Amino acid sequence: MATLGFIGSGSIGTKLARLAIAAGIDVVMSNSRGPESLATTVAQLGERARAATPQEAARAGDWVVVSIPLSAYPQLPATDLAGKVVLDTTNYYPVRDGTFEVLDTGKLTSSELIQEHLSGSKLVKAFNNISDQHIPALARPSGAADRTALPIAGDDPRAKASAAALIDRLGFDTVDAGTLAESWRFEPETDPFVVPYFADPAALVAASVELSEQIRAGLPPTAMPPQDPGVPLPADRVRTLLAETTRKLPADRLY
Ligand SMILES: NC(=O)c1ccc[n+]([C@@H]2O[C@H](COP(=O)([O-])OP(=O)(O)OC[C@H]3O[C@@H](n4cnc5c(N)ncnc54)[C@H](OP(=O)(O)O)[C@@H]3O)[C@@H](O)[C@H]2O)c1
Numbered sequence: 001m002a003t004l005g006f007i008g009s010g011s012i013g014t015k016l017a018r019l020a021i022a023a024g025i026d027v028v029m030s031n032s033r034g035p036e037s038l039a040t041t042v043a044q045l046g047e048r049a050r051a052a053t054p055q056e057a058a059r060a061g062d063w064v065v066v067s068i069p070l071s072a073y074p075q076l077p078a079t080d081l082a083g084k085v086v087l088d089t090t091n092y093y094p095v096r097d098g099t100f101e102v103l104d105t106g107k108l109t110s111s112e113l114i115q116e117h118l119s120g121s122k123l124v125k126a127f128n129n130i131s132d133q134h135i136p137a138l139a140r141p142s143g144a145a146d147r148t149a150l151p152i153a154g155d156d157p158r159a160k161a162s163a164a165a166l167i168d169r170l171g172f173d174t175v176d177a178g179t180l181a182e183s184w185r186f187e188p189e190t191d192p193f194v195v196p197y198f199a200d201p202a203a204l205v206a207a208s209v210e211l212s213e214q215i216r217a218g219l220p221p222t223a224m225p226p227q228d229p230g231v232p233l234p235a236d237r238v239r240t241l242l243a244e245t246t247r248k249l250p251a252d253r254l255y
Contacts, residue, residue, distance in 0.1 A: 125180065
């Protein structure tokens, strides 16, 4: 019996929890507001799901998914996560997270920053470069001809292998993108980031430009990614995108 802990039970967390349950894995969900606030979520997920505090979710998980706004990383329970393989789905958006000089200058990647806080854990960056809607849409059983691949990065090869085995059970192939220092290759607005999983990438780019213009004009950011069925992205294509991309620091990005 395996258990996947979740710190963050929002859009990404709940979609990954559904895939885990479908694969026969128990899930322990947590958020910032406490287990009571997750009653509906765990009822919808079914009997393999329970709600807990972040500390309890950390201790319960054979792996733990961290899927929170990056700005909340200092609150992650480092002691309870010690020794764990932690899958980090987070991305850095200064407009949402505030600014971090070490990230703005490229001194660290966002996953290196979290790894510094979780010094006893083995962080693997994963699921940060796919839109939430494409997690259920593109998951396929192992060996399916139209399987989609996701890049992963981490400093511990055994943790990366363990994360890859989990991600395979959840429905995706993986491509090793290197260490956490190299994980900039699939941070926001790089070539492998979100767009190539869209069936209609032009519609996403248009929405992103609109969002950027709203943010720069000080307007409420209402532009949303379009609904999209997704398109399978094979491992070879992910490898090419990772190899060819340039680094996108926040100053070079739309937002
Ligand atoms: N949405 C996407 O398409 C997508 C794709 C790839 C990567 N990501 C990244 O993945 C992360 C999560 O995205 P999301 O869309 O799932 O966000 P979301 O729907 O806003 O969910 C965020 C979750 O984090 C929880 N949280 C916030 N602060 C916390 C804390 N201190 N301790 C424990 N839990 C805390 C929230 O709980 P409360 O509601 O109780 O505060 C909520 O359950 C973000 O970094 C995002 O940039 C998102």
